[in-house]
Amino acid sequence: MELPLVVGVDGSDGSVRAVDWAAAEAERSGLPLRLVHASLWEHYEGVRPGPGTDRPSEQIRAENLVASAEERVSRLAPDVKVSTAIEPEDPVTVLLREAREAALLVLGPRGHGPLAAMLLGSVSLAVAARARCPVAVVRGGEPNRRAVHRRVVVGVGDHADSAEATRFAFREARWRRCELVAVRAWHGPDRRQAQARVDEVLAVVDGEYPDVVPRPELVEGPVRRTLLDQTAGADLLVLGAKRRLPPLGPRLSRVQHAVLHHAACPVEVVPAMD
Structure with a gap:
């Protein structure tokens, strides 16, 4: 079984670019692609169910983000085999676990806004330093x-x-x-x-x-x-x-x-x- 390319998905512009880059990488390499979103929504105080559902709104948002990323890959690289995962855990923990069974881990360099950008930048650095597989940080023009x-x-x-x-x-x-x-x-x-x-x-x-x-x-x-x-x-x-x-x-x-x-x-x- 071929190990997949794993992409961290968070909905930021950097994450979208990482998904696009990973789709092209999967297409040229022939490897499957795995889209992963991690968030601590279960630990947030005051998180309420979304309208008409008993699922937390953050979980619904995560599902929409991953579905959007999957649709994007299907347009860019229709022959690439795609799987998805949504985990209610710390992103670094999840990504490092995914790295144990990945050919390559793909990340964007930044997230949403000044504060989130700093936090997600720290996530990228932490994962790049500690992952057991190669890590790609999708930078540049x-x-x-x-x-x-x-x-x-x-x-x-x-x-x-x-x-x-x-x-x-x-x-x-x-x-x-x-x-x-x-x-x-x-x-x-x-x-x-x-x-x-x-x-x-x-x-x-x-x-x-x-x-x-x-x-x-x-x-x-x-x-x-x-x-x-x-x-x-x-x-x-x-x-x-x-x-x-x-x-x-x-x-x-x-x-x-x-x-x-x-x-x-x-x-x-x-x-x-x-």
């Missing part, structure tokens, strides 16, 4: 989200997480039939080491995807600025991230935090367990 640049970029780091992220980036480039660029930032006398590291990572993965020809790109400068600059002309940026088993908790670097906040294209964070 419409050209980047619609994959007009035909370019996937993967950041090559120093640790084992780079190999898994690069493998994922190869798969994305094959699905999209587009260019794959392996980017490594370097400083001063470190260029040879940077080249050696890129060659090492590509050699591990390259044989698995013979139809994808990667292009190494070495850039002198800070890692954060290098990666953010790359996102302007990319459809997707893929980064590796370390994961630590409980009780040690999540680990995302400052660079990864910055990219998730400011990238001009969707970002995928791919976990590698310590």
